[in-house]
Amino acid sequence: MTGRIDILGAGAFGTALALTYARAGHAVTLWARDGAEAMEAARENARRLPGHRFPDSLRVTGDLGALTADLALLALPTQSLGPFLSSARLRAGTLVSCAKGIDRDTGLGPTALIARHSGATPAQLTGPSFAVDIAAGLPTALTLACADDRIGAAVQDRLSTHHLRLYRTTDVIGAEMGGALKNVVAIAAGAVIGAGYGDSARAALIARGFAEMARVARAAGAQEATLTGLSGLGDLVLTCGSEKSRNFRFGMALARGETLGPGVTVEGLHTAHEIAARGDLDTPLADAVAALADGRADVATIADALLNRPLKPE
Numbered sequence: 001m002t003g004r005i006d007i008l009g010a011g012a013f014g015t016a017l018a019l020t021y022a023r024a025g026h027a028v029t030l031w032a033r034d035g036a037e038a039m040e041a042a043r044e045n046a047r048r049l050p051g052h053r054f055p056d057s058l059r060v061t062g063d064l065g066a067l068t069a070d071l072a073l074l075a076l077p078t079q080s081l082g083p084f085l086s087s088a089r090l091r092a093g094t095l096v097s098c099a100k101g102i103d104r105d106t107g108l109g110p111t112a113l114i115a116r117h118s119g120a121t122p123a124q125l126t127g128p129s130f131a132v133d134i135a136a137g138l139p140t141a142l143t144l145a146c147a148d149d150r151i152g153a154a155v156q157d158r159l160s161t162h163h164l165r166l167y168r169t170t171d172v173i174g175a176e177m178g179g180a181l182k183n184v185v186a187i188a189a190g191a192v193i194g195a196g197y198g199d200s201a202r203a204a205l206i207a208r209g210f211a212e213m214a215r216v217a218r219a220a221g222a223q224e225a226t227l228t229g230l231s232g233l234g235d236l237v238l239t240c241g242s243e244k245s246r247n248f249r250f251g252m253a254l255a256r257g258e259t260l261g262p263g264v265t266v267e268g269l270h271t272a273h274e275i276a277a278r279g280d281l282d283t284p285l286a287d288a289v290a291a292l293a294d295g296r297a298d299v300a301t302i303a304d305a306l307l308n309r310p311l312k313p314e
């Protein structure tokens with residue numbers, strides 16, 4: 001079934017989804033805070049996702065008042081979501097967040113932010129998917145999480161395409177936590193590779209990182225099946241194994257004493273600080289990523305500390 005879909009946030013991911021749904025026959029309106037007219041004229045997002053011509057059924061606007069679809073996707077970074085939602089007064093009945101993080105001001109995930117700031121039904125779209133892969137039309141599978149399974153099923157149906165296959169869950173916390181926490185492990189994995197510790201060390205880090213993810217997510221109420229699914233393990237494997245990931249590249253850069261350019265979204269940095277600041281669980285990787293990013297320790301010191309921890313059962 002095709003229809004109208006609004007997408008807020010013309011970054012790499014919002015643009016990739018807009019291309020996908022417009023190609024599938026939906027009438028898509030993509031909202032950008034800056035540069036909407038230029039994108040509309042060029043029929044391309046040259047800054048965030050170059051090389052993909054917009055289909056005729058995709059239009060770009062800078063006017064929130066032009067958004068009238070009953071279903072809207074929010075493709076903004078997590079830290080922008082709360083302030084944006086509190087001022088935007090969106091009219092869609094269902095708001096689907098695509099953000100992978102935890103809000104540092106409130107400690108809330110994206111769907112709780114939606115519930116706090118709007119009357120819409122919140123849902124979360126998450127899982128292993130690089131914007132460039134989706135834009136290229138490569139096969140992708142994601143998780144659509146919605147506490148209301150009837151609405152979730154309708155959204156799953158509407159947002160699935162031939163190349164973009166959505167699975168469904170009502171475990172919103174599990175889906176959100178998997179997406180947020182895998183970014184922290186990806187930064188650590190990037191640091192391992194950037195420091196030259198090799199593929200075996202990265203594999204160990206991914207496995208121990210998954211144990212840490214599961215510990216934190218379970219404490220928040222996540223279900224096991226969600227953690228081992230696309231939104232948890234699936235996205236962890238993708239993000240820790242590819243230099244297409246900004247979180248992974250950020251970790252590599254940190255280990256080498258370099259920086260990424262300005263304006264690059266690195267969600268895992270905020271999530272690491274949030275988890276480390278909570279301090280209520282054993283989270284050595286989140287603590288290490290926060291310390292590395294703050295310049296409180298270098299990679300060699302952190303690796304030594306992790307390796308010198310008391311031996312224990314797996």
Ligand SMILES: NC(=O)C1=CN([C@@H]2O[C@H](COP(=O)(O)OP(=O)(O)OC[C@H]3O[C@@H](n4cnc5c(N)ncnc54)[C@H](OP(=O)(O)O)[C@@H]3O)[C@@H](O)[C@H]2O)C=CC1
Pocket residue numbers: 009010011012013014033034048075076077078080084098099100101129130131132263264265267
């Ligand atoms: N890229 C990917 O492969 C994937 C990304 N995601 C998730 O999607 C979310 C967005 O990421 P992505 O699109 O890649 O990020 P980008 O950095 O490519 O784009 C972020 C977009 O958000 C806009 N934005 C930032 N702050 C605000 C604000 N306060 N108000 C309005 N607009 C704002 C930016 O506008 P401007 O251009 O003007 O700065 C930009 O268009 C993240 O949570 C990410 O984890 C999920 C799956 C895959």
Ligand SMILES: O=C(CO)COP(=O)(O)O
Pocket residue numbers: 100127128129130183186235238239244245246247248265267
């Ligand atoms: O979430 C992603 C892939 O699923 C994108 O990862 P990065 O934000 O690290 O680029």
